[in-house]
Amino acid sequence: MVPPSAGYQTRQKEQLLAFLAQRPHEALTAAECAAGLLAKWGGEAPGKSTVYRLLKQLSQEGAIKRLPRHGAQPQRYQMDGHAGCLDSVHLKCMACGHLIHLPGAQSRQLVEMVETAFHFRIDQKHTTLYGQCEDCLP
Numbered sequence: 001m002v003p004p005s006a007g008y009q010t011r012q013k014e015q016l017l018a019f020l021a022q023r024p025h026e027a028l029t030a031a032e033c034a035a036g037l038l039a040k041w042g043g044e045a046p047g048k049s050t051v052y053r054l055l056k057q058l059s060q061e062g063a064i065k066r067l068p069r070h071g072a073q074p075q076r077y078q079m080d081g082h083a084g085c086l087d088s089v090h091l092k093c094m095a096c097g098h099l100i101h102l103p104g105a106q107s108r109q110l111v112e113m114v115e116t117a118f119h120f121r122i123d124q125k126h127t128t129l130y131g132q133c134e135d136c137l138p
Contacts, residue, residue, distance in 0.1 A: 012046035016054050020064060020079040027067050027076040027097040030055050068128055070094055090128040095136035099128075 019036055020028070028036075030052045037045040046054065055077050059066035067076045076097050089107040091100040102110070111122045 012050055013054055013058070015041060015046060016051060017058070017063065017079075020077070024079045025099070027078045027092070027099045029074040029076055029097075031074065033077070067092070067099065068126075070130055073097075087124055089122075089124055091133075092128050092130050093133035093136055094130050095132050098133045098135075100133070 015037055016033060019033060019040070030048070033055065034045075034048040034051040037051065055064070055066075058064045059077060065078045067078060069075055070092070073094075078099055087104055087107060088101040089110055091102060092098070093100075107124060111124060114120055114122055
């Protein structure tokens, strides 16, 4: 099921939301979204500039998440449909862009350890640890 989005609903917006909803654990670039839509919809797919515009609009509406950039890597977007995401520390693969939501108990344990050891309060909704996922390890 595609989550509702604020504002006017176009066919292109519906296509993009459906595409992202089918990949809830993937953090995709605008180019990857445009290529995926083209592969699925052919000439009926929105153009690359429309995809860039829609991604920006959908992230501002809160329908999708715009992920923090790492260095010169391209901007990535992800369907923002994870319950408890705000209380989760995220792990992001620097090689493939995969985003892992650390389960609540493990997130709390990590946060409590840092807060106890360093007297430092972590803002979990803005915390992302960067590294490599299992599939990208050498």
